[in-house]
Amino acid sequence: MLKLNKKLHIYLLGGLISLLLAVVLLIPSQALALSPAVNQVKTPNNSAVYYLNHATHQRKAYINAAVFLDYGNNWSQVKVISPEELAQWPEARLIKTANSDQLYYINEGKKVLMRDLQDILNYHLEDVLPITVSEFELMQYQTETSYAETGLSKSNGLIVSQDLNLDQANPGYSLVPNTRDNQVMTLYLSARTETVTLNSLSFQISGLYNNDLIDEVYLVNKGNNKRIKSSSSFRDRIVTVRFNSNDFIITSGNTMAVRVMLSLNNASNVNNQTLQFKLIESGSVIANLNAEGSFPFLGRQFTLLDGNELLAKLVVNEESLGSNHSQQTLGRFVITETSGKEDVYIKELVFRNNGSANKFDLNNFKLKKDNQVIANASAIDSNLISFNIAYLRLAANSNVSLTVYGNLMTDYDSGRSVNLSLTDMTAVGKTYGQSLSSTINNISESFNLN
Secondary structure: OHHHHHHHHHHHHHHHHHHHHHHHHHOOOOOOOOOOOOOEEEOOOOOOOEEEEOOOOEEEEOOOHHHHHHOOOOHHHOEEOOHHHHOOOOEOOEEEEOOOOOOEEEEOOEEEEOOOHHHHHHOOOOOOOOEEEOHHHHHHOEEOOOOHHHOOOOOOOEEEEEOHHHHOOOOOOEEOOOEOOEEEEEEEEEEOOOOEEEEEEEEEEEOOOOHHHEEEEEEEEOOOOEEOOEEEEEEOOEEEEEEOOOOOEEOOOOEEEEEEEEEEOOOOOOOOOEEEEEEOOHHHEEEOOOEEOOOOEEEEEEEEOOOHHHOOOEEEEEEOOHHHOOOOEEEEEEEEEOOOOOOEEEEEEEEEEOOOOOOOOEEEEEEEEOOEEEEEEOOOEOOEEEEEOOOOEEOOOOEEEEEEEEEEOOOOOOOOEEOEEEEEEEEEEOOOOOEEOEEEEOOOOOEEOO
């Protein structure tokens, strides 16, 4: 098996070399200032002598005089050219011998063997054409065992950028306390040749604002509009969003656009205070690969408005099922708008079963208003039942009663329990379009599946 892998390695590298040389032959010849007969050059005030390879349009410094002479050269062949002219010839980085397809990366008198084709791709050397050298010259380079020892560093692999049109245009945008789901920044995260696993992002929040305002920061995948599982903490005006293991993965060659979202606590006397999110440096992004980009990235600067008295206020109260519960009736909740200021659109409700019943016991959930189904959820996911509601309008100073139903699975466990609570509600005010916070009052009431 070892011999087979070695042969495969040689065939792959040989194929890559042939492909690169074929590309060179297909590229139209450039009008070069130097004649093809000129291939030994130096610059004024520098003793280094270079070999010019016209086939690949690269230069390679002779490592010592012995190598220069071993090729049968003489010093009278060396032509003096300007540094600007020499700079037009890229430095050779890959060499090989005529009798082997093994490729070596060279830098400052050192060489390291490229282990396989994947490493060539990982280090972005697939477009670098190799130069054939003598066995004698190859021996003159100091052999290193790691890529890092020759100065070869892998591309960081995670590219960070942002949407300037979304994040920095229209600086007059405002934030209102006691609202949630406020988009404060848009980032693009791109994985190059390796899959990226994000561990955390740390944002500096600048401006004149009350620290108690910050409730939660999280990210939403713009592609599917789903929240990425995370937790956030705030200290010394740095908010860190931490992601659960393997919950934030970007596969190689793909880009994920994410919205940075902010929820605010209630506060008063905030008029004309300001707030701005900043991703300061690459160290603010913790992942399995280092991040690179045009740091710092600045979000839009927001002005805070004391609009709390203008917005709707929502209170949710869970009602007891008492003895009226059934195998299918799981919970009943009343949502009330108490301010009388504006109508509200209820967009999503997320319930948690605090009992022991799971996805093998219940499925095909329905959310009903006045015995009419307004949303469905097929299954429990990590004890959560999420209802996306197409349309539910709650008039100002009114209430609505909602009931959650579920079907028993064929092989359900009759000993399992149900204790439903509302954990999250997405609601948007009709007049001002703000995503509203709410007061949720759950009760602890459970029953067993019979």
